[in-house]
Amino acid sequence: IIKDIKRIIHAMVGARAEDRISTNEVKKHMDRLHASVKKDIPPSALLPPQPKKSSTPAPPLPPRKSPSGEAAEPSLAVVPAVTHRHTKCSGCKQSPIKGIRYLCYKHRDCSWCASCRAQGKQYNDR
Numbered sequence: 001i002i003k004d005i006k007r008i009i010h011a012m013v014g015a016r017a018e019d020r021i022s023t024n025e026v027k028k029h030m031d032r033l034h035a036s037v038k039k040d041i042p043p044s045a046l047l048p049p050q051p052k053k054s055s056t057p058a059p060p061l062p063p064r065k066s067p068s069g070e071a072a073e074p075s076l077a078v079v080p081a082v083t084h085r086h087t088k089c090s091g092c093k094q095s096p097i098k099g100i101r102y103l104c105y106k107h108r109d110c111s112w113c114a115s116c117r118a119q120g121k122q123y124n125d126r
Helices: 002-012 023-040 114-119
Strands: 101-103 111-113
Touching: 002 023, 111 114
Parallel strands: none
Antiparallel strands: 101 111
């Protein structure tokens, strides 16, 4: 196989212009080479055909559960305790914010803690 490939490459970029072959001829040689190699590959070594993507949307994810088994709001789900130093909640003025910290996309200097966000205080501020 390697010898065939070297021969095809040499024919493509031969030293003399009259020795060179066209891209169509190269394609024909490569197709023949591919067909001969394909016969030697066992079917188990070939990848299975990939399923076509369907146009139907994926089913929605089930609601998240809290440790007690109750459905929880995504924003109130159990998260590790994180302390956001040098921050203050724009709603309740808690400093530093512990747990989830919500940032305002319009006002970069506004942050809210999870409880103020759950109460909707971010919509009343500013």
